[in-house]
Amino acid sequence: MELSTVLYILTGVLLSGVLFAWYNVYLEIKNKCSTCNPEGGSIFWSKCFWGAMFFTIAFALSVYSVALL
Secondary structure (H helix, E strand, C coil): CCHHHHHHHHHHHHHHHHHHHHHHHHHHHCCCCCCCCCCCCCHHHCHHHHHHHHHHHHHHHHHHHHHCC
16 A cells, blocks of 8 residues: 555545544534533533544644645
8 A cells, every 4th residue: 555545544534533523522512512521611621622623733734744745
């Protein structure tokens, strides 16, 4: 398997992770998700928000690596 194929697969998997993570953040904003922030504190301290941020950063780096090909 070539490097470009692996990077395209990685980018696709990360894109699905980004969409799923930000959907969970959306549910948390609408107060329909008690899993992300059970204490009901600020959204910026929830694990879903930070997971979405890290997935977005990883996806951006993956897109950048594909662009370098």
